[in-house]
Amino acid sequence: MRRLPGGVSSLTYAAEIRAGGADGYPVVIKIAPPGLDPVRNRDVLRQSRLMAAIGATGALPVPRILVDDDGDPPLFVMDLAPGQSYEPLLDVAENPPAASVVRERALVAAASLAGLQGLDPVLAGSGEPVLDLRTELDRWERLLQTVPDEIVPGHAELYRRLAAAVPTDAAPVLVHGDYRQANMLFEGSVLNAVIDWEIWSVGDPRLDLAWLLMHTAPAHRYARTRSAVDQDAGAGMPSREELVSAYLESGGPARPDDLPWFLAYSYYKVASTLGVIVKRSRKDAEPPEHLLAAADSLPDVVAYGLEALSGRRPAGVASRHWRSPHPGGSRQEPEADRGP
Structure with missing residues (x-):
């Protein structure tokens, strides 16, 4: 084995x-x-x-x-399902997919999420608790309270703003919990399998949708540099607006309302999870390089979460990856959204 x-x-x-x-x-x-x-x-x-x-x-x-x-x-x-698992804006690979393939995979992932969310959550069996958004937010906050503030600076402000505007829960669906291309196996643009179901639950459909959208502009990093071919692959990622359109056209039940909150919540979960991992790694005489890179990115994770709530685009993020996720709305960005 x-x-x-x-x-x-x-x-x-x-x-x-x-x-x-x-x-x-x-x-x-x-x-x-x-x-x-x-x-x-x-x-x-x-x-x-x-x-x-x-x-x-x-x-x-x-x-x-x-x-x-x-x-x-x-x-x-x-x-053992065949295929490649590759997160286009985070991973480093010897043979990453072409940008056009990355684009197709992302659209397939969005459309396939609609298929998952169209299933009756009772499929998983009776007795599964439904995730409550405020309860989950507070759970991540308690986890971050165990992390020194210098590791994740500014997290308290992000929590305060999230807690002040928790949306009403939507009708529950099956939630994968880490729905993104890294947990999918593709051959070309054909999706062979969605894998890693360890943290599945029943909850709001916007949780998985926002997690997928967040990976069009992730703030965290596991590598300080990525090769030119990896960067070219990442350039194929569609905009958030395109992914939401693919999801809705395939029958996805989540409405785009409140997606900025769910995007910010996704960044907050990254800050909480990585913050704990980085804290533990500091006990090592020589922490692994990928966690040193992750530690350096944590202030950006919080900043991106705050920007997601405000609707502003962080510097260095392409406007097409930070465009409003509301399909069919105005394509003109507000003045505060325009970046270099």
């Missing part, structure tokens, strides 16, 4: 199933961490149940579940 990257709440391995002299059949095995209760994000069977249910509908491609086992520790086995 070979350990795979990604997913932090369970152990993930690539393996082959062999029978007689036949060629090996490639699979992925997800195992709950031994010694820890298999609950919440570590509940791998909760993931497999949802993936199997989604796969049976045909609404969204997911790896096929082959077997699950509630032993000690619990585990499940699924097909």
